[in-house]
Amino acid sequence: MTDQKKTKRRITSVDVAREAGLSRATVSFVLNDTPGQSIPEATRQRVLQAAARLGYTPYAPARTLRSGRSDVVLFVLPDWPQGPTMAELVDRAAQVLAGAGLTLVTHVHTGRDDDLARLWTALAPAAVFGMRPFTAGERAGMKRANIAAVLPSPEQSGHDVGSTLWLNGVGRLQAQYLIGKGHTRLAYVLPDDPRLSALGQGRAEGAAQACAEAGLPVPIVSTIPLDTAAAAETVAGWRQPRTAVCAYNDEVALALLAGMRELGTSLPVIGADDIPAARFAVPPLTTVAQDSGELGARIAAALLRALNGEPSQLDVLPDAGIRVVERESA
Amino acid sequence: MTDQKKTKRRITSVDVAREAGLSRATVSFVLNDTPGQSIPEATRQRVLQAAARLGYTPYAPARTLRSGRSDVVLFVLPDWPQGPTMAELVDRAAQVLAGAGLTLVTHVHTGRDDDLARLWTALAPAAVFGMRPFTAGERAGMKRANIAAVLPSPEQSGHDVGSTLWLNGVGRLQAQYLIGKGHTRLAYVLPDDPRLSALGQGRAEGAAQACAEAGLPVPIVSTIPLDTAAAAETVAGWRQPRTAVCAYNDEVALALLAGMRELGTSLPVIGADDIPAARFAVPPLTTVAQDSGELGARIAAALLRALNGEPSQLDVLPDAGIRVVERESA
DNA sequence: CTGAAAGCGCTAACAC
DNA sequence: GTGTTAGCGCTTTCAG
Numbered sequence: 001m002t003d004q005k006k007t008k009r010r011i012t013s014v015d016v017a018r019e020a021g022l023s024r025a026t027v028s029f030v031l032n033d034t035p036g037q038s039i040p041e042a043t044r045q046r047v048l049q050a051a052a053r054l055g056y057t058p059y060a061p062a063r064t065l066r067s068g069r070s071d072v073v074l075f076v077l078p079d080w081p082q083g084p085t086m087a088e089l090v091d092r093a094a095q096v097l098a099g100a101g102l103t104l105v106t107h108v109h110t111g112r113d114d115d116l117a118r119l120w121t122a123l124a125p126a127a128v129f130g131m132r133p134f135t136a137g138e139r140a141g142m143k144r145a146n147i148a149a150v151l152p153s154p155e156q157s158g159h160d161v162g163s164t165l166w167l168n169g170v171g172r173l174q175a176q177y178l179i180g181k182g183h184t185r186l187a188y189v190l191p192d193d194p195r196l197s198a199l200g201q202g203r204a205e206g207a208a209q210a211c212a213e214a215g216l217p218v219p220i221v222s223t224i225p226l227d228t229a230a231a232a233e234t235v236a237g238w239r240q241p242r243t244a245v246c247a248y249n250d251e252v253a254l255a256l257l258a259g260m261r262e263l264g265t266s267l268p269v270i271g272a273d274d275i276p277a278a279r280f281a282v283p284p285l286t287t288v289a290q291d292s293g294e295l296g297a298r299i300a301a302a303l304l305r306a307l308n309g310e311p312s313q314l315d316v317l318p319d320a321g322i323r324v325v326e327r328e329s330a
Numbered sequence: 331m332t333d334q335k336k337t338k339r340r341i342t343s344v345d346v347a348r349e350a351g352l353s354r355a356t357v358s359f360v361l362n363d364t365p366g367q368s369i370p371e372a373t374r375q376r377v378l379q380a381a382a383r384l385g386y387t388p389y390a391p392a393r394t395l396r397s398g399r400s401d402v403v404l405f406v407l408p409d410w411p412q413g414p415t416m417a418e419l420v421d422r423a424a425q426v427l428a429g430a431g432l433t434l435v436t437h438v439h440t441g442r443d444d445d446l447a448r449l450w451t452a453l454a455p456a457a458v459f460g461m462r463p464f465t466a467g468e469r470a471g472m473k474r475a476n477i478a479a480v481l482p483s484p485e486q487s488g489h490d491v492g493s494t495l496w497l498n499g500v501g502r503l504q505a506q507y508l509i510g511k512g513h514t515r516l517a518y519v520l521p522d523d524p525r526l527s528a529l530g531q532g533r534a535e536g537a538a539q540a541c542a543e544a545g546l547p548v549p550i551v552s553t554i555p556l557d558t559a560a561a562a563e564t565v566a567g568w569r570q571p572r573t574a575v576c577a578y579n580d581e582v583a584l585a586l587l588a589g590m591r592e593l594g595t596s597l598p599v600i601g602a603d604d605i606p607a608a609r610f611a612v613p614p615l616t617t618v619a620q621d622s623g624e625l626g627a628r629i630a631a632a633l634l635r636a637l638n639g640e641p642s643q644l645d646v647l648p649d650a651g652i653r654v655v656e657r658e659s660a
Numbered sequence: 661c662t663g664a665a666a667g668c669g670c671t672a673a674c675a676c
Numbered sequence: 677g678t679g680t681t682a683g684c685g686c687t688t689t690c691a692g
Binding site for chain 1: 668669670671672
């Protein structure tokens with residue numbers, strides 16, 4: 001039994017060159033449409049066809065090693081529950097990046113630090129984007145690994161990107177809507193999931209700002225577990241009765257609705273995210289929806305700018321693409 | 331002005347070798363604990379310290395090019411809405427793979443085919459896993475790109491992995507639960523999202539099997555948009571009245587509940603996934619929950635086996651870690 | 661036990 | 677226009 005196939009050889013550009021009866025350089029030129037080369041159409045086709053016939057695929061590691069630039073971009077996703085919102089964001093970002101020949105991959109980062117290091121070491125991405133600012137240590141590591149662009153950039157750290165970027169716009173809009181309905185004493189209810197606390201702060205702050213701007217007292221903020229009884233207790237416990245409540249997201253809003261139902265009371269509630277379940281609630285949930293696709297596109301664009309050397313501020317309008325979906329709960 | 335820094339040079343193992351006063355080979359040996367080498371502890375430390383001092387990070391593309399093996403694993407995620415379920419699956423899989431020195435990255439595949447090709451071309455992963463079987467073309471491409479392991483493997487194609495793997499277990503359990511409560515005429519309701527149709531089939535089939543095994547007629551299967559009115563219409567339209575209904579997932583179940591509320595009728599309903607909103611429904615939703623972490627671990631293990639050359643069947647018990655969460659809707 | 665050297669597959673000067 | 681060739685950073689024989 002001859003082990004003729006001990007090592008299954010990879011098809012290289014040399015093979016293509018041989019097949020086409022040309023040199024590797026020529027092959028490389030046409031495969032990359034290297035600018036500043038005038039290749040006759042006939043030659044072009046010969047190369048292309050040879051490549052197709054052989055099923056040639058350029059080998060990324062070699063290409064990257066030589067050119068010094070990878071074309072993968074890494075999105076580090078937060079630990080928190082990923083709604084449809086996040087999926088949309090990533091998807092649009094991927095599209096925009098693809099337009100520039102870059103490939104987006106994601107990784108949800110669940111905590112352990114070395115984990116992140118292994119990640120960019122293994123990938124050698126051209127750029128990295130994270131939903132939260134990176135630590136100084138992480139930053140240093142990526143820099144040493146020659147990662148060209150990292151967002152959020154240090155200048156905009158200090159604020160959590162999530163909140164700075166667009167999440168406090170949500171809180172603000174929730175409050176504005178309620179205020180527009182004549183409500184004056186609001187509550188802001190956050191989930192007790194620790195992973196969400198930073199974002200919760202952001203949204204609550206947004207609401208507080210809106211109240212302040214309207215000359216109203218800032219909302220009471222409460223934190224609850226996702227649990228009917230706890231929600232009821234919280235609602236019952238507000239000493240100064242509230243006239244309406246903003247929920248961090250639709251799940252919290254649903255919990256609140258359930259709690260109030262148990263209590264036999266009822267207060268207007270506005271959620272956020274417009275999850276599918278929102279419309280089936282009793283009463284159907286009024287909520288704030290956002291077009292995260294737009295945000296994803298902006299992030300991608302900022303990344304692209306950063307890769308071009310233009311230091312880019314990721315200037316996202318905080319309220320881009322946010323709207324309230326009015327149903328019956330508020 | 332000397333442009334000493336025109337190109338920010340990467341720190342290489344040569345630098346480490348120089349810093350340590352040793353050769354590159356030695357450096358490589360200790361950094362990879364190459365087996366079959368006896369390096370004196372003193373030398374070892376010298377290398378390690380030099381590396382640390384310089385902040386050296388090995389450059390993956392070069393390493394991959396030379397060794398011929400990448401340590402990236404790619405998970406191609408389906409287009410469909412990602413529940414907490416999927417997150418858990420991915421997370422556990424990542425952990426297991428990390429244990430073997432592999433790094434998992436994900437990419438949600440939204441359709442366009444060339445997209446996928448660009449993906450593995452750019453990454454040159456050691457292995458790829460997809461939630462649905464890959465097409466022959468995709469398979470061929472990956473093979474040419476020398477990707478060592480691709481799951482699901484061809485032998486198990488034909489069935490959608492989703493359903494084969496664990497999703498029809500869900501349908502089966504839903505039906506069994508209802509049958510155990512004495513119900514005899516079931517309906518299975520699917521969402522009209524085309525992306526979900528394959529999975530829907532799987533779950534519905536599982537339920538059908540359970541019915542058949544119990545000597546009952548198979549469930550009527552209906553497809554509805556996520557919409558109260560449509561749900562009501564569907565429920566009202568069943569000519570042979572049903573005694574209970576299985577929903578593809580909790581969102582469909584919630585729609586059904588809302589529809590029946592509108593109709594003033596009420597039928598036992600069981601959902602699937604146990605999303606947070608389920609417990610806040612009116613009535614609180616009985617549902618099937620699954621331990622996807624376990625599944626993720628199994629997938630990772632199968633991948634590892636495949637990478638070791640052992641052809642691996644990804645033998646997942648269809649019902650592993652599935653249980654019903656009994657609340658009030660059924 | 662350590663060092664020299666040969667490539668992995670590809671790109672991009674530089675020659676012809 | 678097309679071919680030759682020199683590395684990119686790393687691993688890994690093979691000598692010493």
